[in-house]
Amino acid sequence: MDTTDPAIAFHxxxxxxxxxxxxxxxxxxxxxxxxxxxxxxxxxxxxKKAGKGKDFDCIMGVSGGVDSSYAVxxxxxxxxxxxxxxxDNGWNSELAVANxxxxxxxxxxxxxxxxxNWEVFRKxxxxxxxxxxxxxxxPTDHAITATLYRYAKKFGTKYxxxxxxxxxxxxxxxxxxxxxxxxxxxxxxxxxFTGERLKDYVHLNAAQMIAFGAGLGFKNVKPFFxxxxxxxxxxxxxxxxxGWRSYGGKHYENVYTKFFQGYILPVKFGFDKRRAHLSSLxxxxxxxxxxxxxxxxxxxxxxxxxxRDYAFxxxxxxxxxxxxxxxxxxxxxxxxxxxxxxxLVRLPHRLGKTKLRRLWSSLVRLPRSV
Numbered sequence: 256m257d258t259t260d261p262a263i264a265f266h267x268x269x270x271x272x273x274x275x276x277x278x279x280x281x282x283x284x285x286x287x288x289x290x291x292x293x294x295x296x297x298x299x300x301x302x303k304k305a306g307k308g309k310d311f312d313c314i315m316g317v318s319g320g321v322d323s324s325y326a327v328x329x330x331x332x333x334x335x336x337x338x339x340x341x342x343d344n345g346w347n348s349e350l351a352v353a354n355x356x357x358x359x360x361x362x363x364x365x366x367x368x369x370x371x372n373w374e375v376f377r378k379x380x381x382x383x384x385x386x387x388x389x390x391x392x393x394p395t396d397h398a399i400t401a402t403l404y405r406y407a408k409k410f411g412t413k414y415x416x417x418x419x420x421x422x423x424x425x426x427x428x429x430x431x432x433x434x435x436x437x438x439x440x441x442x443x444x445x446x447x448f449t450g451e452r453l454k455d456y457v458h459l460n461a462a463q464m465i466a467f468g469a470g471l472g473f474k475n476v477k478p479f480f481x482x483x484x485x486x487x488x489x490x491x492x493x494x495x496x497x498g499w500r501s502y503g504g505k506h507y508e509n510v511y512t513k514f515f516q517g518y519i520l521p522v523k524f525g526f527d528k529r530r531a532h533l534s535s536l537x538x539x540x541x542x543x544x545x546x547x548x549x550x551x552x553x554x555x556x557x558x559x560x561x562x563r564d565y566a567f568x569x570x571x572x573x574x575x576x577x578x579x580x581x582x583x584x585x586x587x588x589x590x591x592x593x594x595x596x597x598x599l600v601r602l603p604h605r606l607g608k609t610k611l612r613r614l615w616s617s618l619v620r621l622p623r624s625v
Contacts, residue, residue: 319351322418517555
């Protein structure tokens, strides 16, 4: 990590304000693994019990990446009956499609794919690029959450199995991106830069956001907090058993995400998300600092790939190379420069789930006129 995180603090022994809590969390996970494994076993039984008589007992988002793919594997190994949900925003790589197909077919896990309206999403992505914020992945992340919420209600599943991974994602920088849960922010960006209202786009409104944050409707289970995880071993196993192939970078299964994280963020905004990804692995003891430094010294996208991806992204978005260059030269802005509901998005973190549930219960009892 470096000072591209504006809030970072360094300590004399060479750690930073991210390292200490990340390493403390990993140590706690390791020290309490036997107890946590028992919690996973009990949770599995609860999921099975709640899913009796239903087609599926849990819902899982899949992207084709390591974490979501392995989450499906361990769910099946535990005897669960998941339904996999994939959000197609028009930027899937061919390799991601193949990896998802091979994995789910082998494990006999059914798949539902939510395909975004491409013209709406194209204009939304362009609006975010013109907004000059580092939040261009917010519309996709929001749609993924909303899609899982929608299909959980449709199938009557009470549990979601998540691929959130403390070993690979313990370090994150708030100032690097924001607004993922803020529908007002996303819709206002669209309206400002298109002159239209954002319609035909899956989302969570304010009430649904509170309910989701409170864990109402369905519970989000994070098994990687309960079981051991080694990225190298997991990846080798997936390659051997399912023919899974690596994308060369975290989240690079999506062509636009690869271009945005590997080119737009470091060139326009001055930060490289690989620093957080690699630092998480260092704190988890799964990669050496020397290896991480050698990786970060190389371009996030090799020059020949970048030339190809640059032309492809411009063509698919329907803009010229000159327009993309103008976007890259525009002064950077941030989430708070636009209308938002930050107070609502932060509410679950400020109150905690127990207080949030009480708040929600009081709100739903109010008369409709209030």
